[in-house]
Amino acid sequence: MMHPDDAVDDGGEGVELHRSRGNLPLAIICVAAGVMVLGVAVEGSLLRMLVALGVVLIAGRVLVGALRPFRFVIGPEGLDVRRPGLRGTYRWEQFEALAVDESARLVGVPAAGFPPGVRITARHPRDHRPAVELLDLHQVREQPDEVVAALTRWSGGRFTDARTLSAGEFATTTFAFTRGLRGYDMREVDRLVGRAQDALAHGGDAERRAARAEIEQARAAGLEVALRGYDSAQVDAALDALCAALTDTDTPTDRTTPA
Incomplete structure (x- = not known):
């Protein structure tokens, strides 16, 4: 939460944001575990060494990112x-x-x-x-x-x-997900998003319910993770919003024009 001196209505002071370090402990543990595995690996255990090296590299990247300098202040003059x-x-x-x-x-x-x-x-x-x-x-x-x-x-x-768009806006918006290592499979995400947008643009209640059910079933089963894919947090947020839009039947295409 914001500190008392960061309140939005605090006169002329800016609002300083603080980086979340939720992934930092896990990254440290993964780096330490990977280094330990590399240290005890014996000749002939190439697969174990490669897996451990991959874990160290990925966790190390997260660790470096979490420790980089960060400052983000929203103030009367602009963004610092x-x-x-x-x-x-x-x-x-x-x-x-x-x-x-x-x-x-x-x-x-x-x-x-x-x-x-x-x-x-x-x-x-x-x-x-x-x-x-x-x-x-x-x-x-x-x-x-x-x-x-x-x-x-x-x-x-x-x-x-623009986090809460109308159903009509969701039907035409372009989702620009960040791509990176270990993200959701891009083809599966594109298929689910396209199915939802088509239902919002052209479908009735039954089509929207079916599109929502397809998203919910895919997420319950676990979206496929690829070596290179879409940022999982961004996709989860977009799918949440699409499901909400698919549930809302009070859209321009559903309203009856008054006589």
Whole structure:
């Protein structure tokens, strides 16, 4: 939670976010266990050595990421950021728009004067303009609603909370999941998302119930994990939102036009 001096209505002070370190203990344990296995491995146990080495490399990457310098402050002048790929103060007028998307990522559409060289890795969830991924809200201790309140207060009307889209908007939105090691199988996710969006765009109640049931069954069985796939937290958030939209039958296609 936010500290008392970080409150959103605290006069002119900015709101500083704090990185979540929930994966840090597990990463340390995995690195230590992998090193121990490598230390006792004997000649002829090549498979065990390779598995242990893979565990050390993956856990080491998580460990390094958790220990990197991190700063993210939302204030009256803009965003003060220090994280991999972004470093500096970004003024509000350097963004055409900002949004938290359905995967709980904060993205910003660059405006004139935005520093060059920053990679465009996302899109605005409403109009799909190229955007910069500024922060994954799953990686900070503060609740998304707290972050949204700060952005709404300071950004001068540039911010949109797109986590809760209407059924019609979900039917046409483009999900830009981050790709990385050990993520959900991309083909399976694309199939489930496409099935849900088709039901939202063209289906009736029965089609929407069937699409929701398909998502729920796939998740209950466990989505397939691939060596390279979509970020699991982002996919889980998107599937949660799609299931909610599929449950809501009060959509523009369901309403009867008044006489």
